[in-house]
Amino acid sequence: MDSENSDGMNRCADYIHTIDKTTKVAVLSNETYGIKxxxxxxxxxxxxxxxxxxxxDDFSKYIVINKLGEVIMVTTWKDNKGNDWHDDSKMVQEKIVPLL
Known part of the structure; x- marks a missing residue:
């Protein structure tokens, strides 16, 4: 979540597009959201x-949005509780994959 013109944000978007050019990347406007x-x-x-x-309001989460643009899942650190905090694959399999 870098500011919209940061090198980090631009490198991230470029990297994602090397994997799949059709991937959509949402960028939060500095004007609306500030730079902090x-x-x-x-x-x-x-x-x-x-x-x-x-x-x-941490950002270690997944936000799943359906084709209608509706948010159908927002995870928090609690969803991965009891698992290795470095590895969220079990939580993803249990909470996210069934929605896909």
Whole structure:
């Protein structure tokens, strides 16, 4: 979640497009979200998290959006509780893959 013109953001988008040119990358506007990482992340996560999901304003999460643009899953660190925090593959298999 770098600012929109940062080298890191541009390198990340370039890398993603080397894997799949059709991948869409959303970039948060500095004008709307500011340039401070914590503030930008907190605001974005708050806006993206529907009321049925717990809003924890860290950014170690997955946000799953269906084809209609509706948020159908927002994970938090609690979803990976009991697993190795370095490896979220078990949580992904249990929570994310069934939605796909």
């Amino acid at each position: 990482t914590k503030k930008r992340n907190r605001q974005f996560v708050t806006e993206m998290t529907p009321p049925q999901f717990e809003n924890i």
